[in-house]
Amino acid sequence: xxxxxxxxxxxxxxxxxxxxxxxxxxxxxxxxxxxxxxxxxxxxxxxxxxxxxxxxxxxxxxxxxxxxxxxxxxxxxxxxxxxxxxxxxxxxxxxxxxxxxxxxxxxxxxxxxxxxxxxxxxxxxxxxxxxxxxxxxxxxxxxxxxxxxxxxxxxxxxxxxxxxxxxxxxxxxxxxxxxxxxxxxxxxxxxxxxxxxxxxxxxxxxxxxxxxxxxxxxxxxxxxxxxxxxxxxxxxxxxxxxxxxxxxxxxxxxxxxxxxxxxxxxxxxxxxxxxxxxxxxxxxxxxxxxxxxxxxxxxxxxxxxxxxxxxxxxxxxxxxxxxxxxxxxxxxxxxxxxxxxxxxxxxxxxxxxxxxxxxxxxxxxxxxxxxxxxxxxxxxxxxxxxxxxxxxxxxxxxxxxxxxxxxxxxxxxxxxxxxxxxxxxxxxxxxxxxxxxxxxxxxxxxxx
Amino acid sequence: xxxxxxxxxxxxxxxxxxxxxxxxxxxxxxxxxxxxxxxxxxxxxxxxxxxxxxxxxxxxxxxxxxxxxxxxxxxxxxxxxxxxxxxxxxxxxxxxxxxxxxxxxxxxxxxxxxxxxxxxxxxxxxxxxxxxxxxxxxxxxxxxxxxxxxxxxxxxxxxxxxxxxxxxxxxxxxxxxxxxxxxxxxxxxxxxxxxxxxxxxxxxxxxxxxxxxxxxxxxxxxxxxxxxxxxxxxxxxxxxxxxxxxxxxxxxxxxxxxxxxxxxxxxxxxxxxxxxxxxxxxxxxxxxxxxxxxxxxxxxxxxxxxxxxxxxxxxxxxxxxxxxxxxxxxxxxxxxxxxxxxxxxxxxxxxxxxxxxxxxxxxxxxxxxxxxxxxxxxxxxxxxxxxxxxxxxxxxxxxxxxxxxxxxxxxxxxxxxxxxxxxxxxxxxxxxxxxxxxxxxxxxxxxx
Numbered sequence: 001x002x003x004x005x006x007x008x009x010x011x012x013x014x015x016x017x018x019x020x021x022x023x024x025x026x027x028x029x030x031x032x033x034x035x036x037x038x039x040x041x042x043x044x045x046x047x048x049x050x051x052x053x054x055x056x057x058x059x060x061x062x063x064x065x066x067x068x069x070x071x072x073x074x075x076x077x078x079x080x081x082x083x084x085x086x087x088x089x090x091x092x093x094x095x096x097x098x099x100x101x102x103x104x105x106x107x108x109x110x111x112x113x114x115x116x117x118x119x120x121x122x123x124x125x126x127x128x129x130x131x132x133x134x135x136x137x138x139x140x141x142x143x144x145x146x147x148x149x150x151x152x153x154x155x156x157x158x159x160x161x162x163x164x165x166x167x168x169x170x171x172x173x174x175x176x177x178x179x180x181x182x183x184x185x186x187x188x189x190x191x192x193x194x195x196x197x198x199x200x201x202x203x204x205x206x207x208x209x210x211x212x213x214x215x216x217x218x219x220x221x222x223x224x225x226x227x228x229x230x231x232x233x234x235x236x237x238x239x240x241x242x243x244x245x246x247x248x249x250x251x252x253x254x255x256x257x258x259x260x261x262x263x264x265x266x267x268x269x270x271x272x273x274x275x276x277x278x279x280x281x282x283x284x285x286x287x288x289x290x291x292x293x294x295x296x297x298x299x300x301x302x303x304x305x306x307x308x309x310x311x312x313x314x315x316x317x318x319x320x321x322x323x324x325x326x327x328x329x330x331x332x333x334x335x336x337x338x339x340x341x342x343x344x345x346x347x348x349x350x351x352x353x354x355x356x357x358x359x360x361x362x363x364x365x366x367x368x369x370x371x372x373x374x375x376x377x378x379x380x381x382x383x384x385x386x387x388x389x390x391x392x393x394x395x396x397x398x399x400x401x402x403x404x405x406x407x408x409x410x411x412x413x414x415x416x417x418x419x420x421x422x423x424x425x426x427x428x429x430x431x432x433x434x435x436x437x438x439x440x441x442x443x444x445x446x447x448x
Numbered sequence: 449x450x451x452x453x454x455x456x457x458x459x460x461x462x463x464x465x466x467x468x469x470x471x472x473x474x475x476x477x478x479x480x481x482x483x484x485x486x487x488x489x490x491x492x493x494x495x496x497x498x499x500x501x502x503x504x505x506x507x508x509x510x511x512x513x514x515x516x517x518x519x520x521x522x523x524x525x526x527x528x529x530x531x532x533x534x535x536x537x538x539x540x541x542x543x544x545x546x547x548x549x550x551x552x553x554x555x556x557x558x559x560x561x562x563x564x565x566x567x568x569x570x571x572x573x574x575x576x577x578x579x580x581x582x583x584x585x586x587x588x589x590x591x592x593x594x595x596x597x598x599x600x601x602x603x604x605x606x607x608x609x610x611x612x613x614x615x616x617x618x619x620x621x622x623x624x625x626x627x628x629x630x631x632x633x634x635x636x637x638x639x640x641x642x643x644x645x646x647x648x649x650x651x652x653x654x655x656x657x658x659x660x661x662x663x664x665x666x667x668x669x670x671x672x673x674x675x676x677x678x679x680x681x682x683x684x685x686x687x688x689x690x691x692x693x694x695x696x697x698x699x700x701x702x703x704x705x706x707x708x709x710x711x712x713x714x715x716x717x718x719x720x721x722x723x724x725x726x727x728x729x730x731x732x733x734x735x736x737x738x739x740x741x742x743x744x745x746x747x748x749x750x751x752x753x754x755x756x757x758x759x760x761x762x763x764x765x766x767x768x769x770x771x772x773x774x775x776x777x778x779x780x781x782x783x784x785x786x787x788x789x790x791x792x793x794x795x796x797x798x799x800x801x802x803x804x805x806x807x808x809x810x811x812x813x814x815x816x817x818x819x820x821x822x823x824x825x826x827x828x829x830x831x832x833x834x835x836x837x838x839x840x841x842x843x844x845x846x847x848x849x850x851x852x853x854x855x856x857x858x859x860x861x862x863x864x865x866x867x868x869x870x871x872x873x874x875x876x877x878x879x880x881x882x883x884x885x886x887x888x889x890x891x892x893x894x895x896x
Binding site for chain 2: 209221225262299322344
């Protein structure tokens with residue numbers, strides 16, 4: 001099978017559009033260039049014949065566009081126009097907000113995550129029309145501007161506009177090929193809850209000679225954190241697992257069918273030993289289907305060279321909990337607080353951070369999932385890897401729950417895209433294939 | 449009783465000498481001005497008729513001076529000429545290395561700790577001779593230059609020179625009045641062991657979606673630290689208490705007689721509650737006579753604003769253990785390592801830091817201790833507070849052990865001297881009284 005390619009003129013237009021979007025430093029964390037980038041995305045939608053709307057959210061606007069076809073299915077396309085900060089800027093080989101083509105790839109912040117995907121989808125729509133005329137099914141774009149800060153307003157937006165967002169399937173913001181260059185999709189995400197634990201034991205650090213009688217915030221935070229899980233990773237918070245929906249037969253079968261990645265990841269990250277001695281197939285069910293509690297950071301007192309004999313007065317730990325269906329982040333936070341109180345850590349304050357999402361999983365037997373998998377198979381010429389859920393988290397739950405649609409991830413990325421890092425890029429080869437897979441999905445929906 | 453005062457000319461000379469010493473920025477941590485300061489101290493000793501020697505140690509030299517009187521007792525004076533770093537320099541109201549007199553005090557780095565004490569002792573010697581003629585007892589000075597970095601070579605020095613350092617009593621480097629303006633002395637110190645615990649779980653931080661199967665260095669360090677003690681402060685390392693000599697009847701009686709300081713310290717430091725709900729008398733025995741394990745610092749992963757969903761690859765904790773007689777720091781370190789191995793923390797590395805000292809306690813019934821207490825009582829006009837040991841640590845063990853002498857602390861400090869901080873100072877009133885108390889001790893030894 002010859003390698004899938006877009007027509008030259010189509011690729012040139014796509015590159016020019018991506019150049020326009022990458023030039024906008026739409027860093028959500030700083031609120032930089034947000035209205036300008038929303039306008040630039042709306043302009044691209046208008047160039048494709050849509051009548052885009054900017055929907056106020058209280059934060060960055062959602063760029064919304066829709067064309068429905070009565071009686072035909074509707075496809076919802078979710079993307080985001082904001083990007084991660086460009087730091088450390090010195091580590092970039094070309095300026096982060098100038099698209100640079102080299103070594104068969106397009107470099108720039110957002111080239112992969114997620115501006116390249118926006119352009120790819122518009123390119124697939126344009127090709128469909130060039131080849132088949134007007135779309136015989138409905139399309140709705142929801143392109144938000146706060147994904148990189150945890151999509152704090154997206155869930156409310158989706159529930160509020162559920163009537164207008166009604167659809168038969170949702171294309172997630174990105175996809176592509178995995179570390180072994182296999183095309184993949186995933187049809188669910190874990191939920192997440194991020195919190196900060198804070199302890200204060202005095203107004204200022206004490207000399208550690210008082211340690212026999214005074215509290216030590218460093219010990220308090222360590223003991224509080226250690227009480228939350230065991231060395232095998234099992235969360236020991238009473239009530240943490242309340243409401244968990246056991247994985248379906250399909251979930252288990254699809255997870256068991258996933259390729260083993262443990263040896264590959266161990267080599268990439270220099271990991272000697274997996275948690276609890278796990279490996280291979282035992283590893284996969286836990287990675288994809290079990291909830292976890294992770295220590296993202298823990299800090300108290302002195303950290304410089306040598307010794308400093310103090311009792312730190314304050315300490316902090318940052319945690320994330322990855323949740324599975326149907327854990328409720330609010331209920332989990334309550335259980336955490338009760339656990340701390342019951343175990344003698346009533347002085348440890350729980351401060352919610354930005355991330356609180358429920359997990360989502362799609363029905364893997366839905367025709368939309370099958371069409372997407374078939375489209376990937378046709379374009380990549382090999383069997384796609386279908387993850388019933390990502391081990392990661394994202395704002396997928398409102399789409400699955402409020403709209404009742406299956407969600408599939410499909411796009412132009414690869415494992416080396418360096419998203420969130422310097423020298424982020426999309427390989428042009430992946431742009432060709434991801435765009436053509438999207439086109440094939442459109443063609444399959446068109447003939448339903 | 450009228451307030452004790454030095455003659456004006458004596459005070460003027462003392463101030464001039466302190467000015468000379470404070471002008472030397474002898475920061476041990478940087479190795480700054482160490483030979484110059486040793487020479488300046490030697491010059492002061494020579495001005496008082498001694499023939500000082502600079503003893504090589506492999507690090508900063510010890511300034512040694514001695515005049516023995518055959519058949520008479522000998523007094524050993526231990527001090528140090530190095531100082532703490534002056535940072536943060538902007539917080540000083542006058543330059544740290546220029547003596548400034550204001551508000552009845554002498555300001556400058558080392559004015560209290562410990563250059564003021566060196567000058568005070570030379571001043572007391574000078575006064576003795578002016579009033580009584582040549583000293584009828586022996587005097588030995590040991591003035592080291594590495595106290596502020598943990599006296600790493602002092603113990604070896606004392607054991608090596610034990611024959612020449614033989615004495616009947618040792619005056620410790622500082623003393624004065626406590627937070628309630630009561631004269632105090634202490635006659636022992638806790639030992640100490642400082643270590644760093646290190647964990648590495650991967651070559652670089654992982655995305656926390658891998659938390660179900662990958663180790664998290666943040667959790668590992670928290671769990672390792674939490675395993676070492678309980679919430680009441682009791683150390684749970686097997687073998688930690690091996691060799692502990694129970695407190696003597698005198699130790700207990702003297703500790704029980706100490707004034708309660710818990711309310712005062714709680715107010716000063718903003719402490720709501722003491723460890724395990726301790727207070728008053730229960731508090732004192734533990735503060736002075738029990739060993740402890742303290743977390744001076746713990747650090748892993750993200751500590752900035754908001755959330756960052758990573759599994760940290762490395763983590764570190766800094767610990768100090770305050771030891772009592774006869775705990776052996778080396779044995780304690782071995783017990784710590786075995787504990788970690790036995791409790792599933794074989795991946796946690798134990799790195800010794802600079803401090804490792806055994807505890808020391810003097811015989812409280814020795815005539816030298818009684819003479820020192822009597823001298824304080826006479827000069828201050830009130831009953832001194834006698835601590836059988838400081839809750840802090842210092843290099844006192846080799847003096848008590850190698851030389852077999854009791855040690856007492858006596859000097860010119862007060863609780864507000866801001867040692868180790870900006871605006872370090874000695875109150876001139878305390879200089880008068882501390883110097884006269886030293887003189888009274890000399891006079892008592894002279895008539896033995």
